[in-house]
Amino acid sequence: MKMLSRLVVGVLCLMLTASPAFSAGFALIEQGVSNLGNAFAGGSAIAEDATTIFFNPAGLTRLEGQQAIAAIHFIKPSAKFDKDRAENVFSTPSAPAPINGSEGGDAGKLGVAPNLYYAINLDNGWAFGLGINAPFGLATEYDKTWVGRYHxxxxxxxxxxxxPSAAYRINDQLSVGAGVSAQYIEAELSSMIDFGLQAAQLNAGFAPLASNPQADVFADLKADDWSYGYNLGLLYEVTKDSRLGMAYRSRIKHELEGDADFEVPSAFLAGFPAGPGVTLATIANSTFTSQGVRGDITLPASASLSYYHRYNPRWAVMADVTWTEWSTFDKLLIEFDGTLANNPSLTTENWDDSWRYSLGTTFNPNESWALRFGLAFDEEPIPDAEHRTPRIPGEDRFWTAFGFGYKFNRSASLDFGYAHLFVKDSKINKTAAPGTEDAGRGTLVGTYENSVDIASLQFTYNF
Known part of the structure; x- marks a missing residue:
């Protein structure tokens, strides 16, 4: 039974380093299609339709009557990993065992982000609106036997x-706005656990099980939460053709709760005795039981400054700079409610605040058509290769975008936007060493080839 006790303790320590953690994922700026073609330049100053509810609620005072918008965005990231090496610590750091498996293929998965907006101007200085959108999202997927499966x-x-938002026009030039956010988050994160490695480190007789996919335990965490925040905006109309917008969205702290489920390869592990009447399957099944899980994540605040100027009836230009407070994502603490209650998982992130810069132009050949073009540079908040993970393998992004808008009549219009994001190749350098948070997940060193494509449609109706 001494062997059983040592192995249970060892497996619990492995869960500390191998359990997946909640992540903020990518921030989604795709909250409207009408200015996607401008690469979202001038987002808090354009204020030409109800999408201003998200970008700057003060812009509601520029709209007339009532307006409803339905939009949908198709976001396809690509993330292809090229391995330099993948290995796990076995016995001593000087004797690493290789981790076999594929390089994972393309981990990027198609995501769909809808937006709905409604705005009404009461013609007495007050305007109101309601927006429903998805400001953060993430989707990556690998098979259960790839080389980074423990990450x-x-x-x-x-x-x-x-x-919901409200705006008030103080005078002919200045409008202010504010809104509250009720935000729901749902996360599902999974990984494999190198159960065979832990057994091998405690008993050399189990050496063939180290990083053996047949001995891996599958861990799946699901959790969700509702929380609340606010946003503020100011719009200053310098002239009838020029305006300056400033907007701020608050942090939102989520306290997620859910369940951790495990799949244990019982039939395979039952063939390895670990003591009198005890097999590795016995230990694994008694350790990896379904249980509650909880973890906090603070989604970042952001602030933007935008400028819009119309030179003449045909040409307009716009610019924007946006700051995002990703430094709120400094660490992740995951706590369990069952057999792993005494072994919370702590992961260091150390993300940096990031900046986004964009420029755009719109050409109106006539009253029905609007042709849009834009460029942007988006900084990646991940500080270095040591803190990058396969869940979010991003790097700095350069946007090229175009789009169009067509007015069928005074009531109805359609907008289309497309953007391609050239993403810098990203390095990952996760190194396994005894006592570190990657000791159970293994060394994973290589390069990701990344890109993102976005295509969006929006229908607007005025009444």
């Missing part, structure tokens, strides 16, 4: 933001 298998993060 990540599936990663899915979904948010839904319900954002």
């Amino acid at each position: 990540a298998v599936d990663s899915k993060v979904l948010t839904v933001n319900i954002n």
Whole structure:
């Protein structure tokens, strides 16, 4: 039974380093189609339709009557990993065991982000609106036998933001706005656990099981939460053709709760005795039981400054700079409610605040058509290769975008936008060493080839 006790303790320590953690994922700026073609330049200053509810609620005072918008965005990231090496610590750091498996293929998965907006101007200085959107999201997927399986298998993060807003025109030039956000988050994160490695480190007789996919335990965490925040905006109309917008969205802290489920390869592990009347299957099944899980994540605040100027009836230009407070994502603490209650998982992230810069132009050949073009540079908050994970293998992004808008009549219009994001190749350098958070997940060193494509449609109706 001494062997049983040592192995249980060892497996619990392995869960500390191998359990997947909740992540904020990518921030989604795709909250409207009408200015996707401008690469979202001038987002808080354009204020030409109800999508201003998200970008700057003060812009509601520029709209007339009532307006409803339905939009949908198709977001396809690509993330292809090229391995330099993958290995796990076995016995001593000087004798690593290789981890076999594929390089994972393309981990990027198609994501769909809808937006709904409604705005009404009361013609007495007041305007109101309601927006429903998805400000954060993530989807990556690998098979259960790839070389980085102990770091990540599936990663899915979904948010839904319900954002009622109000705006007031103080005078002919200045408007202010504010809104509240009721935000839902749902996360599902999974990985494999190298149960065979832990057994091999405690008993050399189990050496063939180290990083053996047949001995891996599949861990799947699902959790969700509702929380609340706010947003503020100011719009200053310098002239009838020029305006300056400023907007701020608050942090939102989520306290997620859910369940951790495990799949143990009982039939395979039953063939390995670990003591009198005890097999590795006995130990694994008594350790990896379904249980509650909880973890906090603070989604970042953001602030933007935008400028819009119309030179003449045909040409307009716009620019934007946006700051996002990703430094809120400094660490992740995951706590369990069952057999792993005394072994919380702590992962260091150390993300940095990031900046986004964009420029755009719109050409109106006539009253019905609007042709849009834009460029942007988006900084990646992940500080270095040591803190990058297969769940979010991003890097700095350069946007090229175009789109069009067509007015069928005074009531109805259609907008289309497309953007391709050239993403810098990203390095990952996760190193396994005894006592570190990657000791159970293994060394994973290599390069990701990344890109993102976005295509969006929006229908607007005025009444």
